[in-house]
Amino acid sequence: MENTIAIIGGGVAGMQAALTLKELGMRPVILEREERLGGKLNTWDRLFPTWTPAREVLDPLLEAVRGAGIEVRLGAAVEGVSPDGRGVTLAGGERLAAEAVVVASGFDLFDARLKEEYGYGIYDNVITSADLETMFREKRVLTADGRVPRRVAILHCVGSRDEKVKQNHCSRVCCITGVKQAMEIRELYPECEVFNFYMDMRMFGPGYEEIYRQSQEEYKVVHIRGRISEVSPTLDGRLQMKTEDTLIGRPMKMEADMLVLLVGMCPARSNRSLAVSGNLSLGDSGFFAAADAFRGNTRCGENGRIFFAGTATAPKNVGESLNEGTAAAWQAYRSVKGGASW
Amino acid sequence: MVDWGYTINKPRAIAYDANDHTWENALQEAVPVLRSCIGCGNCTATCTAGNFVPFNIRKLQTLVRRGEYAGLRKELDKCMLCGKCRLVCPRGINTRKMIVTLKRLLAQPVAAGIPVAPGAASTAGQR
Numbered sequence: 204m205e206n207t208i209a210i211i212g213g214g215v216a217g218m219q220a221a222l223t224l225k226e227l228g229m230r231p232v233i234l235e236r237e238e239r240l241g242g243k244l245n246t247w248d249r250l251f252p253t254w255t256p257a258r259e260v261l262d263p264l265l266e267a268v269r270g271a272g273i274e275v276r277l278g279a280a281v282e283g284v285s286p287d288g289r290g291v292t293l294a295g296g297e298r299l300a301a302e303a304v305v306v307a308s309g310f311d312l313f314d315a316r317l318k319e320e321y322g323y324g325i326y327d328n329v330i331t332s333a334d335l336e337t338m339f340r341e342k343r344v345l346t347a348d349g350r351v352p353r354r355v356a357i358l359h360c361v362g363s364r365d366e367k368v369k370q371n372h373c374s375r376v377c378c379i380t381g382v383k384q385a386m387e388i389r390e391l392y393p394e395c396e397v398f399n400f401y402m403d404m405r406m407f408g409p410g411y412e413e414i415y416r417q418s419q420e421e422y423k424v425v426h427i428r429g430r431i432s433e434v435s436p437t438l439d440g441r442l443q444m445k446t447e448d449t450l451i452g453r454p455m456k457m458e459a460d461m462l463v464l465l466v467g468m469c470p471a472r473s474n475r476s477l478a479v480s481g482n483l484s485l486g487d488s489g490f491f492a493a494a495d496a497f498r499g500n501t502r503c504g505e506n507g508r509i510f511f512a513g514t515a516t517a518p519k520n521v522g523e524s525l526n527e528g529t530a531a532a533w534q535a536y537r538s539v540k541g542g543a544s545w
Numbered sequence: 546m547v548d549w550g551y552t553i554n555k556p557r558a559i560a561y562d563a564n565d566h567t568w569e570n571a572l573q574e575a576v577p578v579l580r581s582c583i584g585c586g587n588c589t590a591t592c593t594a595g596n597f598v599p600f601n602i603r604k605l606q607t608l609v610r611r612g613e614y615a616g617l618r619k620e621l622d623k624c625m626l627c628g629k630c631r632l633v634c635p636r637g638i639n640t641r642k643m644i645v646t647l648k649r650l651l652a653q654p655v656a657a658g659i660p661v662a663p664g665a666a667s668t669a670g671q672r
Contacts, residue, residue: 364583364635366634367637402585428586429586430586430590432633433633447589447590452589453599
């Protein structure tokens with residue numbers, strides 16, 4: 204159908220792209236694999252750096268998508284993209300013709316079980332940052348046997364910057380997430396000690412460094428520079444962690460009631476099939492490679508009618524993903540309607 | 546000469562420009578991936594020896610890479626070559642090869658065409 208733009212993924216980037224395209228008079232169709240729109244944000248509690256409830260970002264978007272009468276297809280997994288950008292193929296073989304495609308297919312969370320030495324899925328009180336968000340939504344963070352933890356350790360870079368699990372990239376947002384979560388635990392249980400184990404603190408966004416400092420000064424979160432090498436259970440059911448306190452230069456052991464693994468952002472599993480079918484390039488880490496890192500970071504180098512938005516190309520925060528939704532939508536619009544190219 | 550009981554402390558600063566970097570270069574030639582160390586400390590955290598005696602392989606290789614070789618031999622003798630550090634390195638550095646290379650340089654510096662680094666063969670500890 205004329206002016207149809209297929210949008211792969213109904214997370215924040217996909218919804219923002221759809222809203223922009225609708226405003227430009229196009230016919231965006233959101234293809235969402237899950238049974239609801241919103242993507243990963245559905246499971247998140249509050250967002251850095253402002254403690255804004257994720258719902259306050261998500262709900263207005265969902266309402267706008269509904270209000271604009273944007274076509275949404277749920278449970279619609281996309282298996283292939285036409286190399287010319289003129290449509291997509293859904294699971295089951297159905298083909299949807301379009302004039303351009305916006306790939307906003309997002310990321311997968313790193314599967315923490317792959318880092319066996321941390322014992323996720325083996326020890327009860329080793330959880331992921333995503334599990335912790337679920338607990339925050341329920342307003343209680345308890346150990347497996349229902350106790351308030353006296354000490355929580357938070358480990359940065361699980362499934363990031365790690366050649367052993369083929370995740371060489373930095374996931375960017377975990378540092379600030381770890382600081383946020385440490386502070387939230389301290390807010391919830393002021394008696395509970397919180398330790399963050401990090402290699403580098405990458406506070407890249409506005410207000411992030413300030414929060415890091417606040418975590419030290421006001422929240423008394425302790426940051427230890429060392430990556431945890433292994434975790435084992437103690438006789439009394441706690442966890443013992445080993446690391447090196449690299450700023451002192453000595454090995455360190457510490458017990459905690461709970462260990463939170465800050466799981467990184469991995470390229471979505473669907474990237475490969477989309478890349479193969481659409482002749483799209485993947486970067487070293489498996490995210491889509493955009494045309495270039497400056498003026499072309501939402502464009503596809505191979506095809507003038509395929510565009511990227513959000514974490515399909517690299518780990519990003521919510522604000523950046525939303526901005527790319529708008530950028531990709533404009534470029535998709537231009538590719539169909541012509542006009543000045545920037 | 547009267548001994549007044551005063552001494553002059555050697556400066557503790559790493560005199561990077563004054564240091565001999567021959568070994569550092571030879572080591573990095575043999576184990577280029579060493580350059581990718583991000584100092585996470587996993588090697589030392591998991592080190593069998595380092596958990597009992599003062600031995601810190603992360604710090605040791607950093608010192609070599611700054612041209613600081615004092616007491617290297619004594620330090621390296623503590624390593625049992627168990628290889629646990631290699632298993633945990635997130636940058637995939639072949640830490641055993643790094644240690645074996647250092648030992649070879651120490652054992653046969655002349656055969657390797659490398660001048661004996663000042664202080665390296667000394668059994669005095671690291672500063």
